[in-house]
Amino acid sequence: MVIKHIELPWRVVIGDGAIESTGEVVKELGLKGNALVVAGKTTLRVGGETVAKELKADVLIIEDSVEREVEKNLEWVKKNFSYIAGVGGGSVIDAGKFLAYNAGIPLVSIPTSASHDGITSPRVSLKGRRPYSVGVHSPVCIIADTRIIRNSPPRLIASGCADAISNYTAVLDWKLARDEKGEYYGDYAASLSKLSARIVMKSADKIKKDVSILVEALISSGVAIGIAGSSRPCSGAEHQFSHALDIICRKPALHGDQCGVGTIMMAYLHKADWEGIRNSLKRVGAPTNARELGIPDEKIIKALVMANSIRDRYTILRGGLKEKEAEELAIETEVIQ
Numbered sequence: 001m002v003i004k005h006i007e008l009p010w011r012v013v014i015g016d017g018a019i020e021s022t023g024e025v026v027k028e029l030g031l032k033g034n035a036l037v038v039a040g041k042t043t044l045r046v047g048g049e050t051v052a053k054e055l056k057a058d059v060l061i062i063e064d065s066v067e068r069e070v071e072k073n074l075e076w077v078k079k080n081f082s083y084i085a086g087v088g089g090g091s092v093i094d095a096g097k098f099l100a101y102n103a104g105i106p107l108v109s110i111p112t113s114a115s116h117d118g119i120t121s122p123r124v125s126l127k128g129r130r131p132y133s134v135g136v137h138s139p140v141c142i143i144a145d146t147r148i149i150r151n152s153p154p155r156l157i158a159s160g161c162a163d164a165i166s167n168y169t170a171v172l173d174w175k176l177a178r179d180e181k182g183e184y185y186g187d188y189a190a191s192l193s194k195l196s197a198r199i200v201m202k203s204a205d206k207i208k209k210d211v212s213i214l215v216e217a218l219i220s221s222g223v224a225i226g227i228a229g230s231s232r233p234c235s236g237a238e239h240q241f242s243h244a245l246d247i248i249c250r251k252p253a254l255h256g257d258q259c260g261v262g263t264i265m266m267a268y269l270h271k272a273d274w275e276g277i278r279n280s281l282k283r284v285g286a287p288t289n290a291r292e293l294g295i296p297d298e299k300i301i302k303a304l305v306m307a308n309s310i311r312d313r314y315t316i317l318r319g320g321l322k323e324k325e326a327e328e329l330a331i332e333t334e335v336i337q
């Protein structure tokens with residue numbers, strides 16, 4: 001039997017004002033030495049300053065791509081710091097994660113929004129010539145201050161819900177790859193991922209008030225990825241469609257929003273309940289068509305055709321869609337007119 005490694009966070013702290021316990025939590029975990037707070041300009045104000053004070057830490061403001069930030073700062077980080085606290089949204093946390101991984105030090109993830117599962121997963125999204133994700137270490141600790149996340153822009157919360165809902169088709173694709181290609185499939189990781197999607201779909205109306213439902217769903221998605229040892233449980237053809245849009249569009253929409261719309265179409269191909277998915281996306285306030293994404297119809301079609309070639313991952317797109325098929329799919333699901 002193959003030896004499997006499962007990597008999970010040691011500690012998850014969720015609640016209003018959780019950020020103010022950062023110093024205490026870090027001490028309990030035994031993290032010692034100099035800390036570096038990695039934040040964005042806005043997230044420094046929203047939470048980074050509090051964390052820097054709690055940890056008596058230096059601050060690095062992320063302004064560039066994840067790769068560039070690592071290139072510029074890795075030697076300095078290696079020399080001076082023993083752990084990193086990433087305070088921000090997806091790209092800031094990703095920069096912190098990638099820096100920490102390359103420097104061989106732990107990362108504490110302190111999300112100020114909950115727009116996708118990258119805030120908790122052991123993976124980093126890189127842009128490069130083609131967007132892709134690489135495996136890194138899981139954050140040792142996640143401190144999710146629900147007061148901060150609740151006050152983040154509503155569109156970010158909606159997008160996080162859509163990313164969780166997209167687990168639905170990711171798991172269907174994974175199952176398909178097992179059935180048709182004999183790919184490894186982990187029941188436990190798949191169930192956990194599906195559960196996140198189901199809870200968000202079921203709780204659509206409650207999430208605005210109780211954002212911890214969404215945060216827990218995204219953390220569970222990250223845990224599912226940790227258990228599977230790949231992004232499989234949370235990333236199928238709907239994610240490939242979103243990555244294709246990132247390549248094609250000068251101004252792509254939010255990751256979760258694009259994945260959500262992709263989920264409607266991929267669920268249709270799977271002959272699953274695509275209308276139920278669309279209703280849930282509507283209820284959480286996420287886009288369900290090209291117009292709401294702010295993306296022209298022809299780019300949706302182009303992305304559908306391209307999606308299959310984004311990465312070597314077997315999905316419902318199988319050999320890929322022809323332009324005509326892509327157009328029919330988008331019209332049938334009312335993603336385009």
Ligand SMILES: [Zn+2]
Nearest residue numbers: 116117163259
């Ligand atoms: Zn995602």
